[in-house]
Each structure stands twice: as structure tokens, then as C-alpha cells.
Amino acid sequence: MTTLIKKELTLITLGGQKSPHGNLFYWENKELFPFGIQRCFWINEVSGDNSRGNHAHWEESQVLVAVHGSVEVLVHEPGEAKRKFTLDHPEKGLFVPPLHWVETRFEEGAVLLGLSDREFSEQDYIRDIQDFENLQKGNHR
Secondary structure, three states: OOOOOOOOOEEEEOEEEEEOOEEEEEOOOOOOOOOOOOEEEEEEOOOOOOEEEEEEEOOOOEEEEEEEOOEEEEEEOOOOOOEEEEEOOOOEEEEEOOOOEEEEEEOOOOEEEEEEOOOOOHHHEEOOHHHHHHHHOOOOO
């Protein structure tokens, strides 16, 4: 399992065991989520012409894993160009720290699992792209 010193946007390799009887993958990282996983969610049956996400968080960090199929994740952070990640194996996760705008696109049949270090809070969401873009200009909450 990858251990990170800084909490930066990065791909991580999840722990696991592979055998002829099947694969087991798991994620344990008290450095990134010192208080453990506070919420998990999964998204499926997203049609090809739709995207999900389209928001950022003020404080929440997440690990995203495509547990089935392939999910393209576009990430934009203030002052930086958009980056594209392809999650296409359950052994691969994407750690997304706060203040990163995320948009996801799903291949047919894909399932995305999200693990969060915080409980759901609507106040933690930045849902307007212009508000997010203003962060790049040094304007804050």
C-alpha cells in the first residue's frame, strides 16, 4: 500500500491478495484518514452522456475506486490545469484532497466506490464552478 507524507492528489495502490480463488482488495490508511472512513458511497448505472461529481469540497478528502469497469476522473485544482485519471481496476484508487473540482465519466456498467474522511455535510460542498474558479484568484469562503 502506498504511504503518503503530504496529502496531495495522487493515485494509490490498494492492498490486496490475489489467488486462483478470487481477489481481495482493501484500503487501510490512518495517515490519510486518521479518524477512519466516515462515509462510503457508490455510483452505478450512469449513462454515457452524463457525468457525476461536478463539485469540490472545502474540507472533505476522498478515495475513489472503480470496483467494476472504467471511470474517467477529471480533476481541477485552483491555479492548475485539469488532470485526467482513468480508474480501471479495483486495485487502483485516487486520493482527492479538499479544494479539488471533480467530474467523473463512466463506461457502461462501471461502478465507482467513494470513501470519505467526513460525514455528509451540504455546507462542505462547492457546487458552483464560478465560486470554485474564484478560489484561484485568492477569494475564499
